Amino acid sequence: MCSRRFRGDRVTTTRVEPIDSDATPEEPTFTSRRPLDYVPGILLLIAVGVLGKYAQIWWNTLAKHEHWRVPDIEYVLWAIVIGLLITNTIGLHRIFRPGVLTYEFWLKVGIVVLGARFVLGDIVKLGGLSLVQILVDMTVAGTVIILVARAFGLSGKLGSLLAIGTSICGVSAIVAAKGAIRARNSDVGYAIAAILALGAVALFVLPPLGHAIGLTDREFGLWAGLAVDNTAETTATGYLYSDHAGKIAVLVKSVRNALIGFVVLGFAVYWAGRGQADEIAPGAKAKAAFIWDKFPKFVLGFLAVSAIATAHWLSKGQTANLANVSKWAFLLTFAGVGLNIDIRQIARTGWRPLVVAVIGLVVVALVSLGIVLLTSRVFHWGVGV
């Protein structure tokens, strides 16, 4: 899954270590062994999330009272913007950091519980459809990004990392690939900077574009699931459009996440073949173990909960209850996304990753939008799902 945390304190969504530092990204969602350390940050996530939720209500009430003709600003955007303002004005005190970093945990809890809103048949249909789209998107966008990276004089491995991060799952895919292809820390830093900048931009750009193009909720959900790289931003982007779009985006992104192992294995074999990475142990068993190691296990939880819903073990009332649990978990995630966007840090990462990020975003967004429109409006694949 798409985690983006780094060693030490400076560990965030769009907070990136200096490019040439030796810091290596790793995956501690839980940064302390003392449960009490998490309390302030989790309370902050709840406060920002609830404030975002009520900001939507207050904004709408005010607009109605004053007879303003203004767009309905979703609680998702309010929570992200409030979090972003806190981090980029008064700053985030380190006492809040362990709790704030748990937003990936809440994201995964929300996704697993969201399984109750899907029957397995729909997952198979939509998952199968999105798998085809993902494979095409991955191939086209990945190839273009490798070529662009080469044109910018970036190393072959940096190009591979960018392609992996863009086509699959952002930072966690890059982290998963780092050891497998023996990439340099500086390349990893560049790739992460590019992917994170790309995710932050997509979050704010895609929903208005989707409305301008006139995409349906389903089409936008597919688009967000295919185009946005980090799962937290994918979920936020989808829910910014509508609840239904958010659901679809989460499902498509989960399929992408499930492919991490295969893609990383492919690149590892390629670089090992050129003598620039460790050989993968021979045999299907070793390769299966490699894929399982990289597999995001929470996807299994999502499928298990969906199986429970499919077996009708949940009453209508409890299904609605679980949907609300999922929304609360996502609300904490959105607050965490905002609290982790550090604009100054993005600016400090240098122009090259940002340029590659922008090109990557445009390429991925265009390719995936083309695929979505082609499959839904020309081929009418899975339109009823």
Place this chain on the structure above:
Amino acid sequence: MGEEVPESPEDVPESPEDVPRSLSLGERFSSVSVDWWATAVAGAIVALAVANVLPKIPW
């Protein structure tokens, strides 16, 4: 000669570094990945819902 030879491997004194250290509770918890933690917590919530004892969650 003069040295006592241990009669069995069990008699060999082990240095502190050789003794396998059992994991503390904190270490056991932190060795579980966030994916599994999220699945376990969500699974517990879903189990309450299946048992129809999950209280009403407002939105």
